[in-house]
Amino acid sequence: MKAEIIAVGTELLLGQIVNTNAQFLSQELASLGIDVYFQTVVGDNMDRLRQAIHTAESRADVLIFSGGIGPTQDDLTKEALASVLGRNLHYDRMAMDNIDRFFRGRNIPMTENNRRQAHAIDGCTPLPNETGLAVGNAIAHNGKFYIVLPGPPKELIPMFQNQAKTWILQQVLTHEKPIYSKMLKFAGIGESALETRVIDLIEKQSDPTVAPYAKESEVTLRITTKADSESEAMAKLDTLEKEIASRLGDHLYATGDIPIEKTIIDMLTELNLTVSCAESCTGGLLMETLTSIPGSGAVFQGGIVCYSNEMKEKLLHVPHDLLEGENAPGAVSAETAKVLAEQVRMIVDTDFGLSITGVAGPGYSERKPVGLVYIGISRREHDTLVLELNLKGNRETIRTRSAKTILYHLWKQLKEIADEA
Structure with a gap:
């Protein structure tokens, strides 16, 4: 299963904000066993956004959108996707009620453009926004899967973790075995030196898989397997972990994603x-x-x-x-x-x-x-x-x-x- 992340917003192209959403989504999708092959950034332009969608459809099974679903005229993600899919937009009633309550509770008049945040593509599963106003969308169409999320990380992260991930497990990964992972954390050794000592495991990997990640002064190995049960998965992962520990025990400080x-x-x-x-x-x-x-x-x-x-x-x-x-x-x-x-x-x-x-x-x-x-x-x-x-x-x-x-x-x-x- 292949995925592409499409981040929408001219501010990203101008370097005014950093695209931390792509990092988060890539990590989350990897933990589900979905490979992210491409990350695309596109500005607030209808033609270029539609073109980006067509390109992503040609090379990915799952398209994840972040941003472009706010109240202003340059928030075009839902409109562009609906156009590509040949579907119409409607107002999601629960999202509209949430927007109404927000403005009434603050005794602020609601401008008409805020209704755009309640847009939903016909046939989609609405993804409630627990920390904001713009509703997300998830939709399956002609063998492809589309998930539309808000841009602000404080809205995107809980929506993905609490709404979109469940939809992916129920709609996208229905025929896949559950995925289990362990994070092995190392210190006092660089990424290249660590890789040299486990390169044979990386090169011959099939199941479980081994993937290195590095950040400042720490290196991580994620070992992952698919299995019918947790006990079966842990048996495979534990065997691989013991082999890695026998080579790198002086540097392996944790078997979880925690800092030293x-x-x-x-x-x-x-x-x-x-x-x-x-x-x-x-x-x-x-x-x-x-x-x-x-x-x-x-x-x-x-x-x-x-x-x-x-x-x-x-x-x-x-x-x-x-x-x-x-x-x-x-x-x-x-x-x-x-x-x-x-x-x-x-x-x-x-x-x-x-x-x-x-x-x-x-x-x-x-x-x-x-x-x-x-x-x-x-x-x-x-x-x-x-x-x-x-x-x-x-x-x-x-x-x-x-x-x-x-x-x-x-x-x-x-x-x-x-x-x-």
Whole structure:
């Protein structure tokens, strides 16, 4: 089963907004076993929109539209699709009632053009809008399937998850076996290096399938199978997961779609351990990453952003002759990273102290190159781990990779503790 996503809106072509809907829809369709072969963006023009529909029909079974169903004259998606299908539009009564209630409840006169948001193509299944006014449409026609969704993500996402997905399962995938997937999450390894270690599994895949995905400092493998039952599916997926884990166990931190910081907070909580941070070039990014996870307050005790040498001395007692002087290692050094990690752990009184100091850019610092970063992990009653990183990318990339890298090495230590328990 092949799909094409058609995003409608001149603002997309002008770069005024980012098409995040395409990413969401592609991920959702992939989880259903529907392959997205094309993504099309078309402006608010009737002729070009009809042409885009005809082109998509020639190469896809399922056409998913986002946008172009609002109240204004340039919202043309339903009109264009109805024209291509040779069907008429009507007003969906439930959608019209919802629009009437909206304006009455706010004591605002409803302009006539708002009625356009209640348009439905004859013969379609209306998709109620839980967070907006424009009703969605789903329709089967001559062996093709069409789903029309609103453009705003806050409306599109719940409509797809709560309405359109059910319609797809009932109308599109009626003869397909259910699809089951697992997300394997890896850290401390790049996409190309990971692929090299499982390339034989990817090349010979049939069922289950293996698909890699990458984002900043994390890599995901989605393993997917079709089966008559969940137990049958899990038996196949578990076998493949064990094979992958045997090759990449030092990097496999989760078997679910969660970030490494969530895994770390959960492990610290389970092990009844605490952590603190001292950050220089990351400016608090590491602490923000950890505290973005609900429940982090039970294990993250606090930290210090010590951007200047003065703050490193005053707040974390880094010796002056370590930071400055003709033969001083400097703020960007293994020696300073070690002291920062040990001092913040002792000052805050935690089981772990983490430190990051380096050059995020855009220029050199202490005559040291952009991307040179030192990280430190101080563990109570253990030797302090200090690592030198030589990172590539812009300022934000270096900061993010620094934070993610130290989290990976903290995860490795927590894993050792858990395995010994």
